[in-house]
């Protein structure tokens with residue numbers, strides 16, 4: 001693979017002040033985030049860093065403008081200081097003191113780490129003045145005035161109070177990512193702002209923040225709200241494209257990393273954008289192997305994976321300064337595109353690929369698939385190379401290919417299953433979903449498919465030409481879960497297995513509780529054997545949980561069994577919260593004990609839309625749309641061929657894989673939805 005001379009340089013993307021944030025010194029960053037007291041020098045340094053941010057130069061002016069405006073759109077390069085500084089500026093200038101300042105984030109890791117950072121900058125304990133709320137975790141108190149929360153959590157809060165009365169300011173951050181929840185929140189906060197004005201209640205200030213220049217849409221949607229541009233400094237970035245299209249982006253990125261490694265001084269760190277955990281872990285291993293066998297005199301290399309479900313402490317390692325003479329190579333998903341800021345990157349290697357949701361309403365199929373990024377995403381990625389010095393971005397595609405990328409990322413609302421969000425909108429008493437003031441309308445087909453999906457789950461019904469929630473639907477909406485999972489919980493008393501279903505749902509609501517270091521594959525395989533259930537992954541995880549409980553959550557046991565004890569503790573916490581909601585509805589908490597049939601039957605009754613059937617040729621097809629699918633290699637059923645399975649999700653890589661499977665009987669599926677399955681099942685009663 002070879003790159004011709006420099007392509008289009010990105011130096012025109014933002015000019016201005018030469019001040020650039022300095023990276024935090026590793027030692028203090030770590031001690032501080034682990035909650036220990038910070039000394040005087042540390043506090044001073046944080047203060048200095050705040051003053052060094054590009055946004056600091058315009059602080060006075062910005063505060064003046066934000067004081068005046070009801071709604072503002074703020075644009076600024078990543079790293080200019082929007083997210084960490086604007087909430088503090090508002091607070092320091094006593095803007096919105098009557099209530100709480102909310103800042104939404106599309107990802108939980110961002111919400112947590114930003115709250116920790118800002119709390120450090122203000123030298124307060126996290127959870128006091130500054131807190132965060134993410135699903136199943138609320139670190140706020142009555143004192144909290146600045147609150148970071150995921151967009152999903154704010155939407156959930158709106159279900160309790162559509163006027164969002166406790167908030168004086170809502171900042172919708174990373175708006176360019178156009179996640180489903182942020183898109184819906186646009187409509188919710190716009191309506192809340194208008195209604196609060198009408199009823200002469202405390203005014204609601206709305207601030208939309210984005211890293212891309214394409215903001216007309218936001219401004220128009222908010223009645224031509226003014227757009228404030230922050231001059232974030234960006235060093236020049238040289239872009240190189242490949243001469244020829246690459247058919248193996250993994251191989252191409254490996255070659256690029258080692259080309260850079262051979263040529264550039266070791267202090268120049270490299271950030272590679274890949275698509276997902278498995279790929280990143282495999283590539284980390286390969287890089288380390290190759291680095292070990294380089295000729296004498298080659299610089300050292302340390303490789304860091306970075307993805308959302310990586311344990312928190314390991315994520316933090318990415319931000320620490322490396323040793324001198326040792327190059328850091330960070331292999332990341334698109335989480336490094338906007339959510340987190342990594343210091344010291346000189347080179348970016350962009351594969352041009354991302355794993356994202358794709359949805360076809362006709363077939364009802366929602367799959368995670370590896371696909372091309374948009375131009376906006378590619379620019380965002382390149383921008384990561386020029387944060388502290390001029391940088392270089394290697395694009396592993398040709399310029400011609402780049403020209404064919406979509407300009408902007410398609411909003412998630414136009415490419416995912418809307419059942420969950422429709423249920424929430426109905427719970428918000430939005431009278432007609434079809435006329436809801438969406439910033440970008442979802443397709444009518446997708447809305448129709450979502451309503452059908454909710455009808456099949458018994459969550460909605462039609463009354464006088466209106467779609468309304470059934471009593472079951474109202475209960476379902478109260479759980480912070482996808483509709484199919486809240487349905488499973490609510491059905492479980494019929495099958496006398498609520499305790500087990502609570503555990504299973506909690507296990508699938510946190511990041512993976514099992515970790516599988518590739519280097520110890522054989523050892524992992526042999527210690528895990530004792531948990532494996534021939535009935536599938538749900539039952540296997542249930543066994544792991546029971547074993548964990550039996551040893552009282554012992555850390556050593558977790559280590560020996562490659563169980564992530566932090567995530568397992570989180571499972572117990574999630575379970576407690578879900579159990580409380582069940583108790584509120586008077587759901588009977590029974591255990592099915594050793595009868596796993598009941599548990600699987602219950603799962604079949606709620607997850608029947610995610611079922612697949614073995615075909616005569618040994619492959620599988622989904623029952624819903626006859627999509628050919630295969631069992632994912634990570635499943636305990638990988639080498640088995642049960643006739644019918646349920647799956648939690650579909651993942652499209654080289655083929656369409658089902659992940660997290662449970663063996664079921666055809667009869668159970670038929671019982672669950674006779675009308676629906678009458679047409680679909682071959683092997684069941686008819």
Ligand code: CDP
Nearest residue numbers: 021078079080081082083084085113117341
């Ligand atoms: O929102 P925006 O991308 O404009 O910047 P920010 O998130 O407010 O971050 C401003 C600067 O603070 C970054 O460039 C980092 O130097 C620093 N920062 C950090 O070191 N660690 C964090 N968790 C967040 C910010």
Ligand code: MG
Nearest residue numbers: 082083084173
């Ligand atoms: Mg930001």
